[in-house]
Amino acid sequence: MKKPLILVTNDDGMFAPGIKALVEVAKRHGEVVVVAPNSPQSGQGHAISLTTPLRLHKVDAFDDVLAYECSGTPVDCVKLAKHVVLKDRDVDLCVSGINHGSNASINIIYSGTMSAAMEASLEGIKSIGFSLLDLSFEADFSASKHYADKLISHALKNDLGVGNLLNVNIPKLPPSEIKGIKICKQGEASWKEEFKEAEDPRGEKYYWLTGKFIMTEQPKDTDLWALNNGYISVVPSHHDLTQYESITPLQSLENQINNS
Amino acid sequence: MKKPLILVTNDDGMFAPGIKALVEVAKRHGEVVVVAPNSPQSGQGHAISLTTPLRLHKVDAFDDVLAYECSGTPVDCVKLAKHVVLKDRDVDLCVSGINHGSNASINIIYSGTMSAAMEASLEGIKSIGFSLLDLSFEADFSASKHYADKLISHALKNDLGVGNLLNVNIPKLPPSEIKGIKICKQGEASWKEEFKEAEDPRGEKYYWLTGKFIMTEQPKDTDLWALNNGYISVVPSHHDLTQYESITPLQSLENQINNS
Numbered sequence: 001m002k003k004p005l006i007l008v009t010n011d012d013g014m015f016a017p018g019i020k021a022l023v024e025v026a027k028r029h030g031e032v033v034v035v036a037p038n039s040p041q042s043g044q045g046h047a048i049s050l051t052t053p054l055r056l057h058k059v060d061a062f063d064d065v066l067a068y069e070c071s072g073t074p075v076d077c078v079k080l081a082k083h084v085v086l087k088d089r090d091v092d093l094c095v096s097g098i099n100h101g102s103n104a105s106i107n108i109i110y111s112g113t114m115s116a117a118m119e120a121s122l123e124g125i126k127s128i129g130f131s132l133l134d135l136s137f138e139a140d141f142s143a144s145k146h147y148a149d150k151l152i153s154h155a156l157k158n159d160l161g162v163g164n165l166l167n168v169n170i171p172k173l174p175p176s177e178i179k180g181i182k183i184c185k186q187g188e189a190s191w192k193e194e195f196k197e198a199e200d201p202r203g204e205k206y207y208w209l210t211g212k213f214i215m216t217e218q219p220k221d222t223d224l225w226a227l228n229n230g231y232i233s234v235v236p237s238h239h240d241l242t243q244y245e246s247i248t249p250l251q252s253l254e255n256q257i258n259n260s
Numbered sequence: 261m262k263k264p265l266i267l268v269t270n271d272d273g274m275f276a277p278g279i280k281a282l283v284e285v286a287k288r289h290g291e292v293v294v295v296a297p298n299s300p301q302s303g304q305g306h307a308i309s310l311t312t313p314l315r316l317h318k319v320d321a322f323d324d325v326l327a328y329e330c331s332g333t334p335v336d337c338v339k340l341a342k343h344v345v346l347k348d349r350d351v352d353l354c355v356s357g358i359n360h361g362s363n364a365s366i367n368i369i370y371s372g373t374m375s376a377a378m379e380a381s382l383e384g385i386k387s388i389g390f391s392l393l394d395l396s397f398e399a400d401f402s403a404s405k406h407y408a409d410k411l412i413s414h415a416l417k418n419d420l421g422v423g424n425l426l427n428v429n430i431p432k433l434p435p436s437e438i439k440g441i442k443i444c445k446q447g448e449a450s451w452k453e454e455f456k457e458a459e460d461p462r463g464e465k466y467y468w469l470t471g472k473f474i475m476t477e478q479p480k481d482t483d484l485w486a487l488n489n490g491y492i493s494v495v496p497s498h499h500d501l502t503q504y505e506s507i508t509p510l511q512s513l514e515n516q517i518n519n520s
Contacts, residue, residue: 040311042310042311043307043308043309043310044305044307045304045305045306045307045308045335045375046305046306046307046369046370046375047303047304047305047306047307047333047370048303048305048370048469049303049469050302050303050469051300051302053458053460053466053467053468054455054466054467054468054469055464055465055466055467056465056467073307075305075370076469079453079455079469080455080467082453083453083454083455084455084457084467106382106499108501109306109378109382109499109501110306110307110308110335115305115306118369118501122366122369122450122451123450124450147517150517150520151513151517154513154516154517158513160506160510161503161505161506161509161510165503167501179518180514180517180518181513181514181517181518182514183507183510183511183513183514184507185500185502185504185507186500186501186502190382190383190384191382193339193342193343194343195314195339195340195343195344197344198313200313204315205315205316206313206314206315207313207314207315207316207340207344208313208314209308209309209310209314209336209339234510234513234514235501235502236502236503236506236507236510237501237502237503238501238502238503239366239369239501240445240446240503241368241369241378241427241446241495241497241498241499241501242445242446242495242496242497242498243421243425243496243497243498243500244445245421246420246421246496247443247444247445247496249421250420250421250443250494250496251443253411253414253418253441253443253494254440254441254442254443254494256414257407257410257411257414257440257441258439258440258441260410
């Protein structure tokens, strides 16, 4: 049987411990190719480089693994991987991460890690994004690796459902305290932004984004509840942003405008 | 009665004709404040600036309108507008655009224009993103302005439904040939990427993203069908990426992993 082809990417860059952990797990399941950003790209969302050229360099980052660093965004990495590095070979799975920090709830929208996974799904590739709720480069990835192994194994053998994209978040807990995975929906929360206002060395004012994640009490079917209660959250996700509930109520707007 | 407060932004930058057209329309409906990028930001998706400071400068770009240019992404513009420029005043509506080029179908995911509108909705502000299917800076905005006027008027007086975000695309047609608006869902399509490969003046290889929008036959309830048939498409949109249909089928994965 042909070995599965697994594309690994992330948004923290090639030298983040999280991608090393993910490559180690992916190697147990098939041929691994890595295309990752050459610098940290957190918060890049689904950005693509339209007005700048992209650089792609082969690097010796992981034992026995073909790896390239790319000057672009995480989404650029996936596009270059598919169309240049792998020259349209069939990719069996794309895994993105393991991100350092949460991509649960609305963080999926801002996340380079999850946008890379979504780009793979837009290209028709099954994909999973992994995030550990620990920003530290000293983070313990053992539980993440244990569950990533099981999820990769499952994803290679099974249909992931329409959308083909899983958003997996792992709580910062010792492996023995993790209760298992939980299939959930995206929880509702918000960022309370603040900007640090200061002056640069030339006396020019600048603003630097900071903020606080605001979470109200969560229903039991959300990723935020799962993570707060010792579970790994798994949210099946897709690229359709339509708010279907609003289509019928908005018919009145259609009639009103078209008949005026 | 208090005049409504309307925030205007875009992703093409402060000097694109599309934002000028939108400011002209918005001024008929209330107090307008503009915060827009100081350079073109197409394809920036939901990127935010985490690792760089942001600059904000008051500019004299539109008659009788307070306007600021910002060094960041479209999403940064909305965050700075809400929390610095408007210091948490209640914003009644955010309008983004008028974009030069389509944001229908999956383009919403890559779009700076629509990500700015979505950021406003995440901040609890009703919002509408407008895009005209004409990339030219000589584009004719008369039909766009006519319908933007009606939609802004409606949005200020009515609930837009959960999600509070409309993705409005206007076909490139003379005003007399536009049949009206149509409430739709996001159509399915894909980009067939290609990379132009070349050498820079130093002999180093680079890749430049290009591609072709691939659209199969569309159901009549999609934005792509509407645009191809002379309608302005209006897609109610939201930030929940959960693929609800897949939650039940994935319970077997939950059982399998948790019991292994």
